[in-house]
Amino acid sequence: MKVYISADIEGITGTTSWSETELNAPDNHFFQKQMTQEVEAAIEGAVIGGATEILLKDAHDTARNLDISNLPVNCKVIRGWTQEPMCMVAGLDQSFDRVIFIGYHSKGGSSRNPLAHTLSLIADVKINGEYASEFLINTYAAALHGVPVSFVSGDVGLTEEIQSVNENIVTFATKEGVGNATISVSPQLALMETKRLVEHSMKVERESLQVTLPERFVVEIIYRDHTRAYRNSFYPKATFKPHNTVEFETDDYFEVLRILQFLT
Numbered sequence: 001m002k003v004y005i006s007a008d009i010e011g012i013t014g015t016t017s018w019s020e021t022e023l024n025a026p027d028n029h030f031f032q033k034q035m036t037q038e039v040e041a042a043i044e045g046a047v048i049g050g051a052t053e054i055l056l057k058d059a060h061d062t063a064r065n066l067d068i069s070n071l072p073v074n075c076k077v078i079r080g081w082t083q084e085p086m087c088m089v090a091g092l093d094q095s096f097d098r099v100i101f102i103g104y105h106s107k108g109g110s111s112r113n114p115l116a117h118t119l120s121l122i123a124d125v126k127i128n129g130e131y132a133s134e135f136l137i138n139t140y141a142a143a144l145h146g147v148p149v150s151f152v153s154g155d156v157g158l159t160e161e162i163q164s165v166n167e168n169i170v171t172f173a174t175k176e177g178v179g180n181a182t183i184s185v186s187p188q189l190a191l192m193e194t195k196r197l198v199e200h201s202m203k204v205e206r207e208s209l210q211v212t213l214p215e216r217f218v219v220e221i222i223y224r225d226h227t228r229a230y231r232n233s234f235y236p237k238a239t240f241k242p243h244n245t246v247e248f249e250t251d252d253y254f255e256v257l258r259i260l261q262f263l264t
């Protein structure tokens, strides 16, 4: 059974400030280690649950955050960015059985995590009128290949969103954001529960985890800066609309991933 794991850091236990998420910043070291350990716990749980092959994507910032020295022999890791539209789930295809997201976070504009954002800090993203999270964008990307998401860890705001998308997806809440602060579980508890719940999620019936792709997508990219919005509105078939927004419509989700790759 092949499992794909995509790992971010803004939903890792304890992360609160941007400097804690930046490679080689003095206060990053603990969180880089915790991110690595939460990923290792997910791998252990997946293997106990039946995974025979794992593809791991380091999917934050430089995409070179994880210490890979203890990865098991049946795990490959993608470091750096492939620059393809699949982005945070690059390399994921129909050969995989299920997907796991570790350290994911609330969408841009949310008050539930001081590090909330969607893809970049220059814009927020709406799909079909709703603000979209990286979880939703990447879950749809997996659905494009027919692969369901079985487990996600991250902040409480995100786990609540996931329950409303598909209540069969197993989640673990690492922390709750309040203003510019976070209230986190113990780092040790996060490791224990990640391992246990990932193993459990491997047994959830695959069909029940599927998220249906909408037939049509209206994408709005809402920029902080109106000049960037005007420039990017010249993307093929895109239009500019107030305020600071580029709008794009398609029935092909890969085109959504393509515009997000080029314009955010």
Ligand SMILES: [Zn+2]
Residues within 6 Å of the ligand: 008, 009, 010, 059, 060, 061
């Ligand atoms: Zn990130």
